[in-house]
Amino acid sequence: MLVTDLATPALVVDGPVLERNLATMAEALPGARCRPHVKAHKCTALARRQVEAGHHAFTCATPREVAGMAAAGMGTDLLLANEVVDAERLGRLAALDARVTVAVDSDATVDASARAGLRECLIDVNVGLPRCGCTADDAGRLADRARAAGLTVRGVMGYEGHVVGLADRAERVRQTAECMELLVRAHDAVGGEVVSAGGTGTYDINTWATEIQAGSYALMDNAYGELDVPFGRALTVVATVISVNRRDGFAVADCGLKSLGMDHGNPTIDGALVWFCSDEHVTFSPDPDASDASGSALPAVGDRVHVRPAHVDPTIAYHERLHVADGEHVVDTWPVDLRGW
Amino acid sequence: MLVTDLATPALVVDGPVLERNLATMAEALPGARCRPHVKAHKCTALARRQVEAGHHAFTCATPREVAGMAAAGMGTDLLLANEVVDAERLGRLAALDARVTVAVDSDATVDASARAGLRECLIDVNVGLPRCGCTADDAGRLADRARAAGLTVRGVMGYEGHVVGLADRAERVRQTAECMELLVRAHDAVGGEVVSAGGTGTYDINTWATEIQAGSYALMDNAYGELDVPFGRALTVVATVISVNRRDGFAVADCGLKSLGMDHGNPTIDGALVWFCSDEHVTFSPDPDASDASGSALPAVGDRVHVRPAHVDPTIAYHERLHVADGEHVVDTWPVDLRGW
Numbered sequence: 081m082l083v084t085d086l087a088t089p090a091l092v093v094d095g096p097v098l099e100r101n102l103a104t105m106a107e108a109l110p111g112a113r114c115r116p117h118v119k120a121h122k123c124t125a126l127a128r129r130q131v132e133a134g135h136h137a138f139t140c141a142t143p144r145e146v147a148g149m150a151a152a153g154m155g156t157d158l159l160l161a162n163e164v165v166d167a168e169r170l171g172r173l174a175a176l177d178a179r180v181t182v183a184v185d186s187d188a189t190v191d192a193s194a195r196a197g198l199r200e201c202l203i204d205v206n207v208g209l210p211r212c213g214c215t216a217d218d219a220g221r222l223a224d225r226a227r228a229a230g231l232t233v234r235g236v237m238g239y240e241g242h243v244v245g246l247a248d249r250a251e252r253v254r255q256t257a258e259c260m261e262l263l264v265r266a267h268d269a270v271g272g273e274v275v276s277a278g279g280t281g282t283y284d285i286n287t288w289a290t291e292i293q294a295g296s297y298a299l300m301d302n303a304y305g306e307l308d309v310p311f312g313r314a315l316t317v318v319a320t321v322i323s324v325n326r327r328d329g330f331a332v333a334d335c336g337l338k339s340l341g342m343d344h345g346n347p348t349i350d351g352a353l354v355w356f357c358s359d360e361h362v363t364f365s366p367d368p369d370a371s372d373a374s375g376s377a378l379p380a381v382g383d384r385v386h387v388r389p390a391h392v393d394p395t396i397a398y399h400e401r402l403h404v405a406d407g408e409h410v411v412d413t414w415p416v417d418l419r420g421w
Numbered sequence: 422m423l424v425t426d427l428a429t430p431a432l433v434v435d436g437p438v439l440e441r442n443l444a445t446m447a448e449a450l451p452g453a454r455c456r457p458h459v460k461a462h463k464c465t466a467l468a469r470r471q472v473e474a475g476h477h478a479f480t481c482a483t484p485r486e487v488a489g490m491a492a493a494g495m496g497t498d499l500l501l502a503n504e505v506v507d508a509e510r511l512g513r514l515a516a517l518d519a520r521v522t523v524a525v526d527s528d529a530t531v532d533a534s535a536r537a538g539l540r541e542c543l544i545d546v547n548v549g550l551p552r553c554g555c556t557a558d559d560a561g562r563l564a565d566r567a568r569a570a571g572l573t574v575r576g577v578m579g580y581e582g583h584v585v586g587l588a589d590r591a592e593r594v595r596q597t598a599e600c601m602e603l604l605v606r607a608h609d610a611v612g613g614e615v616v617s618a619g620g621t622g623t624y625d626i627n628t629w630a631t632e633i634q635a636g637s638y639a640l641m642d643n644a645y646g647e648l649d650v651p652f653g654r655a656l657t658v659v660a661t662v663i664s665v666n667r668r669d670g671f672a673v674a675d676c677g678l679k680s681l682g683m684d685h686g687n688p689t690i691d692g693a694l695v696w697f698c699s700d701e702h703v704t705f706s707p708d709p710d711a712s713d714a715s716g717s718a719l720p721a722v723g724d725r726v727h728v729r730p731a732h733v734d735p736t737i738a739y740h741e742r743l744h745v746a747d748g749e750h751v752v753d754t755w756p757v758d759l760r761g762w
Contacts, residue, residue, distance in 0.1 A: 164663065186722050210666070212663065322504040325547065325554075332553050341678060391678070394678040420741060421429070
């Protein structure tokens, strides 16, 4: 099957670029040094490629991601790097045939996890991003409470999410050090072997963490693509041109707000200017400044265009499957089987 | 079951508000005067409520929406108000046990529809929104081509999508008239009984159209909620507070970029200020100016919050089901069964 035969909109992964990204990360952070985050791709088939690249421990954002990874036989070491207080879901996680570690950052989350029969946790520490995590000062007390409740505390985690996307590398280095000073201090109070942190933007900067929770590196996106990291953009949404307006010089393809994560803004199309997206449409015009001559003419109805999402994670969450392409050939189709919660 | 028992994030519809919205529209535009757009809710159970309110003709944005409506027994008069050139999908539409009318705006879409065995079409006319639609001047020629190809041309459609959201009613009236002048001119050249146009923002303004393609009126959202239309916001995403940061005065709930359409910006929470959303989180703080006293204190871990999406359509497309609530009671659960393409 060819990429041009796919019903659109279709998520297409550039297979060779994906393989290079996986190999680059596996060389930089081999085995347990990288704990790939499955939230970025929500796809057990892609996670299996990460296993084949040498990683065996994974990060998840939702109970369903944990359960799906366990069901797919990749439950060696699953970290739910997020707080959950839903007793029913926690109970299901505890019953999985898998090693499951949960993040906790409060008395309530410690108690809920212990009550549900979970066995292991990390103390989640706020290192500056206004999101989950206890204060570094409270980490030791929480660890004591967790241990008293019967949980094994494997260590700490703390995500410098406000730093991973900073364009200036020197600033990224400086702020990562500040964040990790807090996490190391918390770790001193908590104990355990694990210091879990980091992301694609700090994978080679964060040397304090024992493991890096990188997810975006596998597929990348426009937001991350602007950073000085050696990973290529592997994901596009392939769309079909369904309308061309020659009078006003624009075209419309069948890919819109329901097939693209929009929180980082509009997608891009190589050689074109994207005007806006509607529910099922993207309107664009040729970019007169494009160096690629193909961009200077309007396409025809039926032509395919590759739309590059600004943010991969919420883009993939809209789709049922990922097609893996080698050039123009579709070589594999993978279900996006970790969607939902 | 209570709303507080739902696993989160959960889409919750305020049943009485939905019923009022449906009744208000059915009174203003009874029966065939409204052709509800299912793209807004992607839910055949909700469409059935629209049938019970007196409407029997529906608007769809994707082939899957058309097929799903036909399979659910609501195929009396389905308009695919969008261009499709995929021969396989068009063939499946032609084979449905339903009356299917497709939008065409070019030689290519006319020819693809005729080849696939579809029987009826509307000429889609560009009335100012930079998206699909032929020029008003070309509409007559296209209708001739469609008839020559064996299609019955039922009339014209043209969506004033750039007008429906204008806050100033006088301006909305003025620009709708401009748009419809083009559509009426095209209709004169095309013939047929149907002039299909309009949306929730122009449902009572667009008197040129024989039928209004309103979708948002049933559930509404923050963007539409700012207009002077008599429909109430019926949809929220219920989320659970999973982390509270007392030092910095914010809380985090489990509803984020993968459960909210973000193209119109951040969601809102009554009585709170929303800081930002991440993939699975919304960070917010109490609004000191909130009149509701409940908004002035930080919530506790485990509390539920109702998150109001900025844009309903791409929000619903992330979810598997809609829960209908009457007060605190969940009275029904409807599958979002028209997702995908």
